[in-house]
Amino acid sequence: MAKIIILGADGQLGSDLVKVLADSSHQVVPLTRDNFDALDSLAVSKFEQYGDIDYIINCVAVTNVDGCEDNVHDAFSINTSFALKLAMFCAAHDITLVHLSTDYVFDGNKTTPYQENDLAAPLNIYGLSKYAAEVGISTYTTKHFILRVSSLFGVAGAAGEGGNFVTTMLRLAREKDSWTVIDDQITCPTHTLDIARAIVALINQQVTEYGIYNCVSSSSCSWYQFTQDILTMCGFDKNKVQPISYREYKFKALRPQYGVMAVDKLAKYYQMPTYQVALKEYLDLKFAE
Numbered sequence: 421m422a423k424i425i426i427l428g429a430d431g432q433l434g435s436d437l438v439k440v441l442a443d444s445s446h447q448v449v450p451l452t453r454d455n456f457d458a459l460d461s462l463a464v465s466k467f468e469q470y471g472d473i474d475y476i477i478n479c480v481a482v483t484n485v486d487g488c489e490d491n492v493h494d495a496f497s498i499n500t501s502f503a504l505k506l507a508m509f510c511a512a513h514d515i516t517l518v519h520l521s522t523d524y525v526f527d528g529n530k531t532t533p534y535q536e537n538d539l540a541a542p543l544n545i546y547g548l549s550k551y552a553a554e555v556g557i558s559t560y561t562t563k564h565f566i567l568r569v570s571s572l573f574g575v576a577g578a579a580g581e582g583g584n585f586v587t588t589m590l591r592l593a594r595e596k597d598s599w600t601v602i603d604d605q606i607t608c609p610t611h612t613l614d615i616a617r618a619i620v621a622l623i624n625q626q627v628t629e630y631g632i633y634n635c636v637s638s639s640s641c642s643w644y645q646f647t648q649d650i651l652t653m654c655g656f657d658k659n660k661v662q663p664i665s666y667r668e669y670k671f672k673a674l675r676p677q678y679g680v681m682a683v684d685k686l687a688k689y690y691q692m693p694t695y696q697v698a699l700k701e702y703l704d705l706k707f708a709e
C-alpha cells in the first residue's frame with residue numbers, strides 16, 4: 421500500500437484519479453485549492469504535515485493556452501516554479517513525483533508520431549512553461565514520471581466545472597444548425613479516466629523505469645473528425661459541422677498542428693485505448709450522471 425498525495429484533486433484529471441484510487445488499497449490524500457495555493461512560496465513545505473509520502477501526483481496547472489500569453493507570470497509560477505519546488509521536495513523526501521505535461525512542448529512540424537525523446541520546441545508560453553518544468557523536474561529528482569497528455573475530456577470538465585471540447589460541441593449541436601471546427605490540426609483526444617488508470621498502473625506495478633512517457637489515446641484525428649464522431653455517437657447529424665483551417669481560426673497563441681504522440685513506451689505497463697473507445701466510455705459515464 422502506498423501513501424499518495426493528489427494535487428488539484430478537483431480538476432478534470434485529478435477527480436478521475438481520486439475515483440480510480442478510491443477502489444484501491446492505497447492511502448490517498450486529495451488536496452485542492454482549499455488546502456494549498458501553488459502561488460504560496462511555502463505551499464510545498466506544508467506537505468510535510470502528511471507524514472511519509474510515497475507519491476505526489478501533480479495535476480495543478482494553468483491550462484488556458486491563450487490566457488497564458490497574457491498572464492506569463494502565473495503560467496511560469498504555477499506550471500514551472502511550483503513543479504520545480506515539488507521536484508526538490510520529492511528528492512529531499514524520497515518521494516516519487518508524477519507530473520503532467522503536454523504535446524504542446526512540440527512544434528508540430530513532424531508528420532509521424534512524436535516519440536518521448538524527440539526534440540521539444542514549444543510554440544507558446546503554456547508549452548514553454550510546461551517544457552521548463554520537464555527540464556527542471558528531470559534535473560532535480562530521479563524518481564519522476566512525466567506523462568505527456570493531450571486534448572483532455574473528463575466527466576468533471578476543465579477545472580472541475582463540467583465543460584470541455586465534447587460538452588461544447590454537444591451544446592452547439594443543440595443550439596445551432598451549423599458551425600465550423602478545425603480540420604488541419606491533428607491530435608489524440610484523451611479521456612482523463614484512462615490517464616488516471618495509466619498512473620495507477622505505474623504505481624501498482626511499482627515501476628522504476630522513471631522518465632517521460634507519452635500518455636494519450638492510441639489513435640488520432642482532426643478536431644473536425646472528432647466532432648463528427650461526437651455528433652454521430654450522440655445521434656446528431658454529423659454534417660452540421662463544417663471544416664475550417666487552422667490559419668483561418670486565428671488563435672492568440674500558436675499551436676502545434678500535428679500533436680500525435682506514440683504510446684509504445686507506456687504500453688509495457690498500460691495499453692491506452694483508441695480515442696473512439698475512450699469517447700464511448702466517457703459519453704456513457706457522462707450521461708449516466
Ligand SMILES: NC(=O)c1ccc[n+]([C@@H]2O[C@H](COP(=O)([O-])OP(=O)(O)OC[C@H]3O[C@@H](n4cnc5c(N)ncnc54)[C@H](OP(=O)(O)O)[C@@H]3O)[C@@H](O)[C@H]2O)c1
Pocket residue numbers: 428429430431432433434452453456457458459478479480481482483498520521522523569570571572573577578579580
Ligand atoms: N486540459 C487539456 O486538454 C490538457 C492538455 C494537455 C496537458 N494538460 C495537462 O494535464 C494536467 C491536468 O489538466 P486538467 O485538464 O485536469 O486541468 P484542470 O481541470 O484545469 O485542473 C487544474 C487544477 O489546478 C488547480 N489549480 C490551478 N491553480 C492553482 C493554484 N494556484 N493553487 C492550487 N491549485 C490550483 C485547479 O484548481 P481550481 O479549479 O481551484 O482553479 C484545478 O484543480 C495539467 O498539468 C495540464 O497542463 C491538459
